[in-house]
Amino acid sequence: MSAIIELSGISKQFPGVRALDNVEFSVEPGETHALMGENGAGKSTLIKVMTGALQPDGGTIRLAGKEIRPESPGAARAAGIGAVYQEVNLIPTMSVTKNLTLGRLPRKFGLIDWSAARAIAKAKLARLGVDIDVERPVGSYSVAIQQLIAIARALEDDARVLVLDEPTASLDANETERLFEIIRDLKARGLGIVFISHFIDQVYRISDRITVLRNGRRVAVGTVEEIPSLKLVSLMIGRELEHVEHQRPSTETVTSSKPILTAKSVGRRRLLEPFELDLRPGEVVGLAGLLGSGRTETAKLVFGAIRHDSGEIAIDGHPSSSHSPKSSLMAGITFCPEDRKSEGIVPELSVRENIILALQSKRGWLHLLSRKEQERLTAEMIAALNIATPDAEKPVGQLSGGNQQKVLLARSLVSNPRVLILDEPTRGIDVGAHAEIVTLIRQLAAKGMALLVASSELDELLTVSHRIEVMRDRRMVGEISGAEATREKIIQTIAAAS
Amino acid sequence: MKFAHWLTGTVFGASMLLAGAPAHAVTIGFSQVGDEGDWRPAFSKDMQDEAKKEGIDLKFADAQGKEEEQLKAVRAFIAQKVDAIIIAPVVVTGWEQVLREAKRAGIPVFLADRDVDVTDKSLTVTRISADFNLEGRLAGAWLAQASKGQCNVVELQGTVGAAPAIERKKGFEAITSQFPEIKIVKSQSGDFTTEGGKKVMEAFIKSTDNLKGICGVFAHNDNMQLGAIQAMKEAGLNPGKDFLLVSVDYVPAMKDELAKGEASASVELRSAIGKYIYPVVLNYLKDKKELPRWIKIPSDLHHAAAPND
């Protein structure tokens, strides 16, 4: 079978980084081709080149045998290559209709024909089996639905290639399954799919072939049978992944010590039912639950980013009268948000400035960390978290998604907090780094830090947590201590509460 | 200080002779632009004072620089059935409609200050205002006389495109072009402001090597001239003594400069012009005789006590 799209000899140089080096990549019709690699390996860059969002320094792109040079994502889409980028690019305040038809609005007598536009939007969604109110703003829908809207937007009627960059990063199991059904359906219609994900099991469930990138070079390509998962991981990271068999953390050592932070029936009307929570030194508390169950809200409320309107939060036994990010920070509590684009990074600022931001604001504006000190701390964090960046002065916005996430983690860690609150700490982080972060969390706890970790990945929670609080419908519905925690038990707890 | 009057002949005298108090109290609506600068508030005040003297019932409306306010005021005058309307227009265009309404109501409209742009000239009776061109000519004539027809002049223009700037320049050149030895060697816009005049003069000083060979400065208004005087003094030059400085407006600060001899002459832009405007209106109300399209208010030139005078 001949390839529907074929990239050869693609190179792309950024200041200080060779993001792509003579890369070959092709997709056949009816195939799902997974693009794998560590954070910063060049995956997003490759698909941006393929879809006209970036211009390559060298190399050719052939679509159905004909050479093309897409000038922009719009041009690529018109040619039949649709893409959903890592950071979803819909306009949340605009209606679904407008998002889906923007730039191609149907006209009648020179005026926009809104009823035709609505029909187009509905038809586009129908092809994916989605039926929603197209008049509502995109932002009012869940991330999963937004993801589907973005796919619908990417697909022209005669689309031949669909590129998905980490589409499942913020989806739960059911939503992921729904997306996969859609992908299978599109495959059956002869589209070529490019799939990027750090969830190795998902890759094997949906893909036919795998291409592995490392440091901008293609290091392997083959069918899923040819590249089993262990081999895949070692190809990605360039060495064998040391398999650390994590001991379940034991609870005895910590329950005795005094809690640093205590939440006494704190809650917020219409957002979170009142709950109790203790964070003790040396203890990792996990927050489990489905998407929308209130994990993020709980984490934010404990940090002070959401104000509580009932109950009381005490730090070291003293009630904290005005609980805010600033007061938390001063008390040695830091927070790493889940949404790195809107709440996390300051894209224009350098890696260094992003990393020291929280520490600096804790010190106050008059006590500027010396440049030397800043550089020392940054270098330390870059090394400790293995952040892939040519230098500390690179604007964070230019790092790959996973490395941005690591910078956020570094920001929380660099001020040596007593309590660390992590919301989806491994989202978009590659397998190697994933294992490193899990290890890091355990080490931090061992050193006496108190951690609160919200995550949609149960396995991750199970390996790090001494205690898991289970959430459902914005309520804490149960607590499972580490020793007895299993996947099934958590799922049961979620299901049982009603 | 000595004042010399440079009166020019206008059609004024005739209409003034015919002025007489009408039998009943006349009601006049006056729509003023606003109260920016020095000149306009003084003009408004004079119109009110003069109305009292003439026994006119004056309805005064300040448009605050807004076109629509002015249209509103004029319509209100029409509704009140005033005997005549005087307008100092905010803008030149957009008058056709409301003037037609006035005509239909049989109310004559007079313009003070600026002109309006209408195709049907019969919509207004006449325009009574100062003549910028004449001001320029007066300044030019004075400079020609004082320099005995030999002078290199630098010019500080008003805001580019503004009617006073265009006309004063034209008038000045109309006179000076008669003298082959009078040349305008530098000309720039100082935007009618003191700061602008100062900036431009500073640049002139540099580009002419301390005004070498320059004998006169013509500024389209006093504010710019005041700035120019400061710039010259800061550069160690002697304005008024080594240079002839002539400008237009005759603002209070310029009076002081003339008294000190740091400026040479200034053409007065009269603000006390009610005494020119009301007689025209009153006469017209009496005999409805056709008037020239434009009745020009005379200008005076004031100059310093010059040593060579």
Next chain:
Amino acid sequence: MSTPTPGTPASPKPAAEQAQPSALKALLRHRLVWPILALVLVLIVDAIISPGFFQIRIVQGRLFGNLIDILYRGMPPAMIALGMAVVISTKGIDLSVGSIIAVTGAVMAWRIHEGDSHYVILLTALCVGLACGLWNGFLVSVLEIQPIIATLILMVSGRGIGLMINLLYGGTNPSFTSPLLQGLSTGNLGLVPTRLVVGAVMIVLVWLLVRRTAFGLFLESVGGNAKSAWLSGVSSRLILLSAYLISGLMTAVAAIILTADTHTSDPVTSGLYSELDAILAVVIGGGSLAGGRIYLDGTIIGVLVIQALTTSILTSGLPPEYNLVVKAVVVLIVLLLQSANTRAAVVSLLARRKG
């Protein structure tokens, strides 16, 4: 002055690892290259059209010449532009600076008329600027009104307030004399005009505040991502408020110099359009209206480009009808050179030329 910024050749290490590091390419990428080039170009054109443009003499015991004039006339705009740079770095804008000049000038003229001591007047003027900044800052940070709208309010009303102050004592564009104020504005310290010394001191103060305290980092983080800054413990509100306060204060400094310069204050015209020049200077200096970065050095160069242009137009003998067009064309060229796209095109063209 050195503003530490990314992408400057300050970090040569990764460049060395590149295929062929070309010094020229690196230089072309430096953000100050284009503004400086623009400045040099304007000055070269000046030298050609008016010989002796660069001449500096001593007249009446002070330095005298076109170059001095550029600095001298550029000082008040530089003050305003620095304040504007601070505001713009927070993703804001201050349209009211022209009106702040009008109000400050009117208050000064009034207090001089009332016979206040000149030191008191100086202080009063600074307080007026701060009060205006406080008002803007309050609207933006506490009431969360969009900066362009919030500052528009004072922009529109400020000149009216100035006229009302004149009415307080029946002054109309009063003129006055004040040895202290005029000394600051038009006097000299030794050979150097005093206002240049005042300007240098203010520049150093702003630079210290922005680069030698964490204030600059906080400004940029609030401008770059306010939510993220807040979650990192930065008091976004306080930072926004201080940005407008600084803009008000710097504008008041400019107003003092400008008012004392002409010994008069005209609320209708003083400082007219100064907000546009200030914004332009920030942009020429590499700042983006999207906020997130502050370049003090670039902003000052931006002011000098605009001022050099103005001075050269005045000395060129070009009919004044062309002033605005010439200015617009030059600014357009500078901004084109600034734009990343044009720059990339130029860089790749040069690279191709080399083969």
